[in-house]
Amino acid sequence: MNTLKRAILFFLYILPLITHGQDSVKTHYNLEECIALALKNNAEAQKSANSSQAASLDLKQAKAALLPTLSGSFDHNINTGFSTDPITNAIVSENITSGNQRLNTNMVLFNGLNLLRTIRQQAFAYKATQMDEQRIKDNLTMDVILAYLQVITAKDALEQYKQQRDVTKKQLERLAILNRDGAVAPGEYYDVKGQFSGDQITVLTGENTLRTNVIVLTRLLNIPYSQALSFEPINQLPDVSSASLSQEALYERAAASLGTLKAAQFWKESAEYQLKATRSLYFPTLSLGANLTSRYSNADENRGTYMDQIQDNLGKGAGLTLSIPILDGFRRRINVSRAKLELRNAEIDLENTENNLQQQTAQVLINLQTAKEKYLEIREQVEAYKESFRVAEVRFEAGDINSVEFLLQKTKYDQANISLVVAQYEWQLRQRIANYYNGQR
Template sequence: MAQADSSTHLTLKQCLDLAYANNLDLKQAELDAAGLGVDYRQAKQNRLPQVNGFIEHGNNQGRSIDPFTNSYLNQKIEYANYGASGGVVLFNGMAIQNNIQQQKLALAAGKQEIQQQKDNLSINIMNAYLLALSTADLLEQIRIQAHLSSKQVERLAILHQEGAVPPGQLYDLKGQLASDEINLVNTKNQLDAAILALCQLMNIPYNPAIELEPLPSEEFLKAYEGNAAGIYQTALNQLAAVKAASLRTESAEKGVKAWRSQLWPTLSLNGGLFTNYSSAARTAQFLRTIETSTGDYVKINGTETPVLTMRDQFDMQKITYADQFKNNYSTNINLSLRIPIINSLQGRNRIERAKIQLKSAELVEKTTKIRLQQQVEQAYLNMTATYNRYKTVLQQVDAFTESFRTAEARFNEGVLNSVEYLTAKNNLDRSMINLIVAKYDYVFRTRLLDFYQGKAIW
């Protein structure tokens, strides 16, 4: 787990920032997007020429061919070949351009999926934050209830010692105090569990001393503006999940075009330069011209005179490495046209598979929009029901507050028995608890609708 901030007082915004920084699923989504970025960069760089060089050096032992005379030699020959070649695609049916667009859209979708992860995390953090706040409020309310029960037990204990009240009333109040203390313990455990759940979502060590910033009181009072249809239309343009699905569909469309482009001829410009070396390479170095007999004779005045001829003498010298490197240098340049004719129908099948992927992406996009509409409609319905319940509970609290005020006064005067007093108290206690639950439920519902509209939820 990541280390928590030294401060134990956190706002909802700080909780969200901690979760964004520490969530491993979010980091994985960022890595996935980084991989898509590499794919996009490579797609653009596919427009660049491809250039390769080679160096080869070795020796042949025994019978081999002289690379300069093409005659057979039976000796050890050292040889070396050097070269570089390159090529660039001039036209391939827009396959490269379509692939660039496909990868660009895939990268944009990946970035939206990062935001989608943040959105999902935000909802979970907000829910856990509000649950912790509501549980803290419940704990405070139960403390007040327990304190009131304790005061009544102390009062009745004094009256019981004086014989002013029957024992049953004292024991009824002691039982109520015990129930309040049990509720106090249970609610404290629930608060600890809520803080733990929030820490785990933020991926920080559990800290029971964490205090959460309460919500402004006016947030509990206002009715929510808007309607389900309007919220849905706004959500279509705001939510990352919808944007990601739409971009995936556009990317799949470009994928179909890219594979279709593979059926077009490919025109390429290619070139290269080469040179080589062989230890068998020799050159004839002129020495001199000499007279030599041909073995024939002619008779001149009856005397045989030998026939002579002029013959050049040469010395076969090894050609140096540098001279061979320079003299054997050659270049070439060419245009090539590759025409796909038949390749086990792989091209056609790839297009069909790309079409299937497009239909799948379209289905995912449609499903995403339908689910969003259903979620917005359900969220709006829940918000409306929660608001109505909240208003009703407010009225109930007002009624039970007045009822308990009267009952408490009569009980303190000794004209009301403990059963009737506890009934009035428990009615008020339950309505106060219901009010806390209802108001935080309403806040969650309204902020969820804010989230669908792209509004800040902190």
């Protein structure tokens, strides 16, 4: 009985926690939330951030190469039988315990400015990876906007499909009564019945399209797909009277705000310093070295304590080392040639990026203007077909036209409504893309 009571109390305690956990799962998102979630969760975005951190570490390592090196070593030996006295170098027959201590430091004084140029190379590479990270996030943002609008488009189109089906259903129910009473030709009834089946199929197809588009969006957000997911509609259309952007101004703002062109510029500058750093290896390297040594042995007749011997046997040294490259199998010359090729590739990438960005901004404005004009034309078409269908519906119910003429007018009106939904969100998409290139986040 006590066990049952404890189980009930445990259940009553854990149930609110389970319910709270279920309630905390977010299922409704707006566009801004989707963009933020994608930037946080998307695997490619996370990898780009890791690449930036790795480039930061490379820069730190290049700067640390200016610091002197410092190393120490310690050995301890035990010899039995005949061995060499480490103090007198005489052959003795006794157990000897000995050890050596060393401390070395080295610092490069000059190496043709290789270290400084390497730092500059890594600094520009770090900036380039940061811009690459921004470019990836920019592209991801645009992908999320496109996927989100496709979801909203599919959702609104599905509502249109259902409304069209309901209109057909209403006429089918009316004709079913008339057909049962023999007050209408059977062909009229079966034409509308066939149309109703087609509308049902269209609704099913629309539902599948909506689910597919939601899956595409969740893949970008890196969250599990669920039928409970819902997305906030975008009801506000762009301003019809908004001033048009010039292609030159849009290009300049895109170059300043997007990471694409900046990354190419930084990679080119990094390649320039890589070439300079590689050429500097032709110069001699001058370095300063110093060392501190000592030793210990129990065979020393005047030995004191361990620390006494360390102090008594202390040795110091310092010196300069000049290393002159003479022949190394043409490695330096080949590395310089490779660096020249990498610089040329970076220059080609920069030129190509500039041209692509100029073409993209021009295409963005063309697509925006076309989408705007298309929406306005389709909106007028919908108004015209709406009135035409209203008249056809009245005449069909009055028996003035047959089912073929009625369904023809209905099809025109239905297709115009769907086209209006698609055109509306295409205009939204093109406007948001233009805003993004214009530096508006």
